Amino acid sequence: MIGSTRQVHPRGAGARAVLVAALVALAAAACAPGSSPPPAASPAQPSAAAVKTDAAALGEVTLTIWDQEVRGGQAAQMKQLNAAFEAKYPNITLKRVSRSFDDLNTTLRLALTGNEPPDVVQANNGRPQMGAFVKAGQLRPLDAYAEAYGWKKRYPQSVLQYVSYSADGKTFGEGNLYGMPQVGEVVGILYNAAKLTELGLTPPKTWEEFDAALAKAKAAGEVPIQLGNLDKWPGVHVFGTVQGRHVPADQITTLGFGRKGASWTTPENTKAAQQLADWAGKGYFGKGFNGQGYDAAWQAFGKGEGVFLIGGTWLIADLEKVMGENLGFVLPPGATPVATGGTGLPFAITAKSPNPDAAAAYLDFITNADAMKALTTHGLLPIADTDKQSVKAGPQQDMFTAFATVTKQDGLVPYLDYATPTFADTLGAALQDLLAGKASPPEFLATLEKDYKTFVETNG
Structure with a gap:
């Protein structure tokens, strides 16, 4: 999801966000007949000295790239960078396969x-x-390439933790480097400025103001929060936003990274779950939100259906095209900034790639300083050199300001679906039940606690 796509995210969609953002049912997908079994352990890393960084000297190479950068600004920056890469290295041909976040996860x-x-x-x-x-x-560990190209100077540790694992995959947030992200992500509150004006409201500066604005929007016949939760993961972003106003950030981080030392069944999490259930009960998400798709929801918001949309920075470029100055973006309001976020879906090199040096050169190219400028030009949020970019006032500047604020104050917390191998499915389904009134807040949290505890107690 900095999800999802994650997009969880499409967070990077998006995740992503996202994250974003993540369908854990995929974890149970079986190998197709005739496919080879996966390696038993991560492939050995070359030394940094053995890495070939002169991509022009690698001979004729074809690199197959799978990405989920399918939306406007995302697709445009990939097209631009890929063309520039091939122009610089005519010996390397890129075969790009671009799929939606969900389709990429499925295949x-x-x-x-x-x-x-x-x-x-x-x-x-x-x-x-x-x-x-x-x-x-x-996946191939990238530490030797990181040393050869200086990637660990490009990204701070606060970013690298989102793409680091121990070689056995058990520990998330430390160990070897396995991916290179292009974009930063933060989930916040998008709003329709014209509708706020009609309602006599201003962008909320406190959580209480936000809650009151939802009530006023509902009373006026508006959809307070546009939500499409058919795919389950969008509700994770909404819950994470509410949770961040009730639960200490360090506890959310412990839960999100699937580490020991925290619990879902706390008074603070109960308060967050109760507020979310209350919002659903009051009709703040409109009719049929659990059966509406994610894209349909944000596109409806862009057409004027809804006062607020809880979503990620990956949506801003496309929404600004249709909403212009009516689009606004703020962090979840409160005295201390806390927001779900991380990196967009990172680019990784597969263990069986016959061209790892060329692949590493590609990763370096799409994440270098020029690439960060290209991302900015296309309305996206670059994960590096953010403070060196020049952006116009409006939604994009709001996005840059929000990201800088939450990262500088250590308020960025991980996407909750990171927690365990099955947690995206567990949390997504449990949230649908909570929002539909089929599960009480204590029942909802007990479901999460069972998955979380089972994992942390057996993960070593």
């Missing part, structure tokens, strides 16, 4: 178990995908 596991996987793939940071792929030895 990636099967592709990695085959004999001829793509060279470079975008893989959701969380345990269900990247963690599982690391454990199966299907």
